[in-house]
Amino acid sequence: MKVLVAAPLHEKAIEVLKNAGFEVVYEEYPDEERLIELVKDVDAIIVRSKPKVTRRVIESAPKLKVIGRAGVGLDNIDLEAAKERGIKVVNSPGASSRSVAELVFGLLFAVARKIAFADRKMREGVWAKKQAMGIELEGKTIGVVGFGRIGYQVAKIANAFGMNVLLYDPYPNEERAKEVGGKFVDLETLLKESDVVTLHVPLVDATYHLINEERLKLMKPTAILINAARGAVVDTNALVKALQEGWIAGAGLDVFEEEPLPADHPLTEFDNVVLTPHIGASTVEAQMRAGVQVAEQIVEILKG
Numbered sequence: 001m002k003v004l005v006a007a008p009l010h011e012k013a014i015e016v017l018k019n020a021g022f023e024v025v026y027e028e029y030p031d032e033e034r035l036i037e038l039v040k041d042v043d044a045i046i047v048r049s050k051p052k053v054t055r056r057v058i059e060s061a062p063k064l065k066v067i068g069r070a071g072v073g074l075d076n077i078d079l080e081a082a083k084e085r086g087i088k089v090v091n092s093p094g095a096s097s098r099s100v101a102e103l104v105f106g107l108l109f110a111v112a113r114k115i116a117f118a119d120r121k122m123r124e125g126v127w128a129k130k131q132a133m134g135i136e137l138e139g140k141t142i143g144v145v146g147f148g149r150i151g152y153q154v155a156k157i158a159n160a161f162g163m164n165v166l167l168y169d170p171y172p173n174e175e176r177a178k179e180v181g182g183k184f185v186d187l188e189t190l191l192k193e194s195d196v197v198t199l200h201v202p203l204v205d206a207t208y209h210l211i212n213e214e215r216l217k218l219m220k221p222t223a224i225l226i227n228a229a230r231g232a233v234v235d236t237n238a239l240v241k242a243l244q245e246g247w248i249a250g251a252g253l254d255v256f257e258e259e260p261l262p263a264d265h266p267l268t269e270f271d272n273v274v275l276t277p278h279i280g281a282s283t284v285e286a287q288m289r290a291g292v293q294v295a296e297q298i299v300e301i302l303k304g
C-alpha cells in the first residue's frame with residue numbers, strides 16, 4: 001500500500017504509517033498537475049488545508065480509497081467527487097481544541113492587559129505604564145458562543161480562572177455545562193451580560209455574520225470580543241464601526257473574512273485590537289495529534 005503525504009506531517013504520524021507496512025511518499029504542497037501525477041498509484045492521500053484535492057485529482061487516482069485531512073476543515077477536498085467513488089474522507093476535529101482554547105486566553109490577556117500594545121510602545125522607546133491600565137479576569141463573566149469541543153475547553157479554563165461562565169448553543173449539553181460551572185442563556189442575554197464574548201461556532205448559513213451591528217450594540221462598552229472560530233462569523237465592517245465608536249472595549253482576532261488580512265486593513269489601526277494570523281491550531285501538540293489521528297484512521301481503513 002502506498003500513501004502520499006502532500007503536506008507537512010508530524011514524524012510520529014509518518015511512523016504510524018510506516019509501522020503498518022505502508023510505503024510513504026512525501027511531497028510538500030504539490031500543485032494540481034503534479035498531484036495528478038503523484039496520485040496515480042496511491043491508496044491514500046494526506047493533506048492539510050492545502051493542497052486542493054479536486055475532482056480531477058480524484059479521477060486520476062484509480063486505487064485511492066481514503067483521503068486524510070490532518071486538521072478540521074474539509075473545504076479543500078471535493079467531497080462530492082470522493083463520495084461518488086466511494087472514497088472515505090477522514091479528519092481530526094478534536095486534535096486542536098485545547099490549543100485553540102489556550103490561544104483564546106492568550107488573545108484575551110493580550111487585550112485585557114494591553115500586552116501587545118505595551119510591547120509595541122517599548123520597542124518605540126515609550127514607557128507606556130499609564131496607558132496600559134488593564135482589567136482582571138477573576139469574577140468577570142465570559143460568554144461562550146458555541147459550546148462544542150473548543151467552547152468546552154475555553155469554559156473549563158475560564159472556570160479555573162474564577163470567571164462566571166455563560167453559554168449559548170442551540171444544542172445545550174447540560175452535563176458538560178455543569179462540569180465547567182456554566183449556565184445556558186439565550187444569545188441576547190449572553191451578549192448583554194458578558195465582559196468577554198468568545199466565538200466557537202462553525203461557519204454555516206445560520207452563523208454567517210452572527211455578530212453584526214445590532215448584536216455588537218448589545219455588548220457592554222467595557223466588553224472584549226474574541227474570535228478564533230471563522231472570520232465571517234463576525235461582520236467585519238460592523239466590528240470596525242463598533243471599535244471606532246466605542247461600543248466595545250477591544251477585540252482579539254485569530255481569523256478574518258479575508259485571509260491573509262491586508263496590511264492596510266482598518267483593524268490594524270486599533271491599539272485595543274490584537275491580531276494573530278490564524279494560529280489557533282499551530283502548536284506542536286495539536287499538529288502531532290492531528291497527524292497521528294489521521295494516520296491511525298487510514299491504517300484502520302486500508303487494513304480493515
Ligand code: NAD
Pocket residue numbers: 072093094096097100145146147148149150151168169170171200201202203206207228229230254255278279280281282
Ligand atoms: P464543534 O462542532 O465541536 O462545536 C461547535 C458548537 O457550535 C456545537 O456545539 C454546535 O451545536 C454549536 N453551534 C452550531 N450552530 C450554532 C449557532 N448558530 N449558535 C451557537 N452555537 C452553534 O466545533 P469546534 O471543534 O469546537 O470548532 C469551533 C470553531 O472553531 C469552528 O468554526 C472551527 O472552524 C474553528 N476552529 C478554528 C481554529 C483556529 O485555528 N482558529 C482551529 C480549529 C477550529
